[in-house]
Amino acid sequence: MDKVKSKPAFTRRLVQLYAALLYNCHVKGFLNGTIFRGNSKVLCVPGLNCYSCPGAVGACPLGALQNAVAASGQRAPAYVLGILLLYGLLLGRTVCGWLCPVGLLQEVIYKLPTPKIRKSNVTRGLSMLKYFILAALVFAVPFWYSYQKLPLPAFCKYVCPAGTLGGAIPLLLHPGNRGMLNALGVLFTSKFVILVAILLLCVFLFRAFCRFLCPLGALYSLFSRVSVLGVKTDKAKCTHCSVCLNVCKLDVRYPGDRECVHCTECIDACPTGAISFKAGKFVLRGNEGIPEMKAEANNKAKPKLWKRCLLVGAMTLLLGAAFWAANRDRADAQNAPAASENTVETVTPAHVDESVPVGFDPGQRAQNFTAPLNGQEGTFELYACAGRPVVINFWATWCTPCCLELPAFDQIAREYADEVTVVCVHSDLITDDIEEYLASYDYAQLFALDETGDIIASFDGSLALPQTVVVDARGVITYNDMGSMTYDKLKGLVTEALSRQDGASEE
Amino acid sequence: MAKTVKPLRLLTALLCAACSALLIWQCLKIFFAGGETPYTAQNISRALKVCLPAASLLAASAVFTGILSLKYGSPKEKFRPDRQYLLTAALSRAGEAGGEEIRKARRRVFFVKAGGAFLALVLLIPFAAYLMGKAHFETWDLNAMALSLLKNALPWVFASVAALILTYYWTDREAAKLLEKLKKQPKTAFTPERENRFENSVLYIRLVLLLAAVLLIALGAANGGARDVLAKAKAICMECIGLG
Numbered sequence: 160m161d162k163v164k165s166k167p168a169f170t171r172r173l174v175q176l177y178a179a180l181l182y183n184c185h186v187k188g189f190l191n192g193t194i195f196r197g198n199s200k201v202l203c204v205p206g207l208n209c210y211s212c213p214g215a216v217g218a219c220p221l222g223a224l225q226n227a228v229a230a231s232g233q234r235a236p237a238y239v240l241g242i243l244l245l246y247g248l249l250l251g252r253t254v255c256g257w258l259c260p261v262g263l264l265q266e267v268i269y270k271l272p273t274p275k276i277r278k279s280n281v282t283r284g285l286s287m288l289k290y291f292i293l294a295a296l297v298f299a300v301p302f303w304y305s306y307q308k309l310p311l312p313a314f315c316k317y318v319c320p321a322g323t324l325g326g327a328i329p330l331l332l333h334p335g336n337r338g339m340l341n342a343l344g345v346l347f348t349s350k351f352v353i354l355v356a357i358l359l360l361c362v363f364l365f366r367a368f369c370r371f372l373c374p375l376g377a378l379y380s381l382f383s384r385v386s387v388l389g390v391k392t393d394k395a396k397c398t399h400c401s402v403c404l405n406v407c408k409l410d411v412r413y414p415g416d417r418e419c420v421h422c423t424e425c426i427d428a429c430p431t432g433a434i435s436f437k438a439g440k441f442v443l444r445g446n447e448g449i450p451e452m453k454a455e456a457n458n459k460a461k462p463k464l465w466k467r468c469l470l471v472g473a474m475t476l477l478l479g480a481a482f483w484a485a486n487r488d489r490a491d492a493q494n495a496p497a498a499s500e501n502t503v504e505t506v507t508p509a510h511v512d513e514s515v516p517v518g519f520d521p522g523q524r525a526q527n528f529t530a531p532l533n534g535q536e537g538t539f540e541l542y543a544c545a546g547r548p549v550v551i552n553f554w555a556t557w558c559t560p561c562c563l564e565l566p567a568f569d570q571i572a573r574e575y576a577d578e579v580t581v582v583c584v585h586s587d588l589i590t591d592d593i594e595e596y597l598a599s600y601d602y603a604q605l606f607a608l609d610e611t612g613d614i615i616a617s618f619d620g621s622l623a624l625p626q627t628v629v630v631d632a633r634g635v636i637t638y639n640d641m642g643s644m645t646y647d648k649l650k651g652l653v654t655e656a657l658s659r660q661d662g663a664s665e666e
Numbered sequence: 667m668a669k670t671v672k673p674l675r676l677l678t679a680l681l682c683a684a685c686s687a688l689l690i691w692q693c694l695k696i697f698f699a700g701g702e703t704p705y706t707a708q709n710i711s712r713a714l715k716v717c718l719p720a721a722s723l724l725a726a727s728a729v730f731t732g733i734l735s736l737k738y739g740s741p742k743e744k745f746r747p748d749r750q751y752l753l754t755a756a757l758s759r760a761g762e763a764g765g766e767e768i769r770k771a772r773r774r775v776f777f778v779k780a781g782g783a784f785l786a787l788v789l790l791i792p793f794a795a796y797l798m799g800k801a802h803f804e805t806w807d808l809n810a811m812a813l814s815l816l817k818n819a820l821p822w823v824f825a826s827v828a829a830l831i832l833t834y835y836w837t838d839r840e841a842a843k844l845l846e847k848l849k850k851q852p853k854t855a856f857t858p859e860r861e862n863r864f865e866n867s868v869l870y871i872r873l874v875l876l877l878a879a880v881l882l883i884a885l886g887a888a889n890g891g892a893r894d895v896l897a898k899a900k901a902i903c904m905e906c907i908g909l910g
């Protein structure tokens with residue numbers, strides 16, 4: 160029997176591995192501590208794979224869905240729903256068994272030689288939890304907050320271990336991202352604890368995250384009866400002997416039901432040949448019904464080495480092409496701070512200290528830039544803010560922490576109206592709702608647009624929002640960091656910039 | 667030799683738990699050490715150094731146990747579901763095929779289970795009432811509180827758990843009997859009428875869903891949904907990495 164089983168297991172492992180590598184083929188990202196910024200990210204990959212992972216070349220379907228639901232106040236989440244419907248219809252939970260890196264990781268962890276917890280009615284009952292998580296954290300909470308103009312992808316923010324493992328850890332461990340460590344707090348701590356707890360659970364319980372917690376699996380499971388590809392039970396042949404249930408490690412009632420990830424491992428066990436892996440009406444893998452005989456036949460048959468070689472070769476070729484496309488220089492050019500149209504070399508005004516070299520770190524002089532003002536005529540020019548400190552905040556309507564901190568900038572703009580200029584720059588890929596968004600608030604700070612992303616790049620935008628830069632009266636940067644800002648912290652920074660100004664004028 | 671592997675597997679399990687606990691503890695320690703920026707490169711590398719010996723031990727134990735398991739065979743893993751699970755599954759699948767007797771048995775098992783759960787809940791009421799009585803917690807004398815809890819409330823919890831265990835054992839016995847019966851029954855395949863109807867219409871359902879998917883994608887590309895996905899995916903997601 161073992162040999163019969165090893166064949167599908169080998170192919171599946173191979174496909175799982177290749178899928179994981181394909182989703183994350185931007186190797187340069189791991190080396191540079193940045194993420195991929197190519198346009199392939201407009202497509203969602205089928206499995207759970209964080210788009211903040213330095214290697215990711217596609218969008219995470221679950222993250223994209225939450226953000227689309229969170230933006231449903233402005234536009235219907237049609238695109239992501241359409242993609243998920245397509246994946247669900249064509250693949251269903253075959254994605255879980257074959258195309259999801261998180262599923263693969265859990266299967267590898269389960270290999271640790273420890274005693275295991277067997278499935279029971281309790282685990283079957285717990286499998287309902289993922290539907291609750293799907294309804295609450297992926298749909299209800301983001302939807303509710305979308306009407307309060309606060310984008311909140313709740314599953315990403317509070318639970319998702321794929322984000323912590325694939326996104327946070329590789330980014331934070333990179334020496335170039337030391338600045339990010341400053342922003343870590345209670346949220347990271349709780350997500351890290353959740354990650355470790357889930358990984359531990361996966362040692363003892365096969366695919367614990369998939370079975371109990373993953374909303375993406377829950378979503379795909381809704382298609383179990385209609386998906387084109389997948390393991391199907393022919394109910395006319397099934398004699399309800401439950402042999403398949405003894406082989407399967409998941410909480411299935413019958414192969415191909417909502418809990419089945421279509422790993423195909425039960426196919427050979429079925430004494431009546433009722434189980435098969437099908438694409439529509441075509442049987443991709445089945446059994447004749449007498450497993451012992453089939454096993455014998457399989458054992459006698461010569462191993463089809465050439466088939467495996469062909470599979471490995473074809474997949475490696477595909478992977479090689481993807482690696483080349485993701486890591487070639489063009490992708491890099493997208494990552495690098497571009498030579499900017501908006502960053503301008505003007506005649507340096509007298510208040511700007513020309514002896515200080517231009518750069519983006521504190522202590523260096525900020526490069527001048529202009530940006531069209533939002534909702535009013537004219538442009539904002541940094542060097543035109545004659546002799547007063549400037550607070551620049553990079554934000555976006557789709558960024559929760561950005562939206563949450565806007566009131567702090569508003570308060571500072573009002574309190575220091577005569578001494579400080581506060582400008583919030585909506586950065587990169589502008590979605591067309593900024594004015595509508597701002598119309599519901601009465602913010603006192605200026606709002607400008609950075610349509611190309613050049614301005615944030617000139618301040619060493621770490622590709623993460625929000626980012627705040629404080630420039631003193633001489634044009635020298637006193638603070639430049641990403642992460643959430645509070646009123647108190649901002650006030651401290653402004654006071655510091657003002658004191659420098661006083662110091663300079665006394666000199 | 668498989669017997670030798672068993673304690674080793676247990677050891678590996680304990681090491682896994684210890685490693686995880688250590689990691690969590692170090693993380694919480696850094697966080698609660700406080701300050702405006704609790705996580706620094708030094709803190710993290712210090713914490714990792716503390717976890718390193720346990721992690722190395724775990725790796726060694728896992729490799730050693732793995733090799734021994736390969737060589738001598740590991741103790742049979744109990745992937746097999748428990749009897750209750752099999753019963754529920756078999757009964758839910760074969761409910762209609764199993765005939766009147768099975769259906770009756772299924773009902774009986776359901777009522778016993780539901781009754782057991784209800785009894786367990788009822789037995790918990792005095793415990794809940796005790797917890798809600800503020801008077802029991804006014805003194806903040808821990809010893810007195812624990813003693814009073816032990817005397818007045820915990821017996822009800824034990825009774826509730828006992829009710830659950832009894833229910834489990836009773837239904838488990840029934841399960842065994844029923845499974846035997848199911849096994850002895852002639853193996854009749856069974857296709858309910860609605861199954862057939864579904865099979866006949868699944869192609870149309872798929873076509874409708876495919877059309878809906880294509881329409882939704884096209885609509886999304888037109889209304890800016892696709893651009894939204896790109897905008898979000900091109901920036902580091904603060905929520906994903908636990909900063910937002």
Ligand code: SF4
Nearest residue numbers: 209219222315319322
């Ligand atoms: S945190 Fe999780 S759900 Fe969110 S984008 Fe990352 S992987 Fe997807």
Ligand code: SF4
Nearest residue numbers: 255259262369373376
């Ligand atoms: S349930 Fe979720 S994590 Fe598991 S394999 Fe499916 S998509 Fe991946």
Ligand code: SF4
Nearest residue numbers: 407419420422423425
């Ligand atoms: S029912 Fe079969 S195909 Fe489905 S997950 Fe279980 S073993 Fe794999």
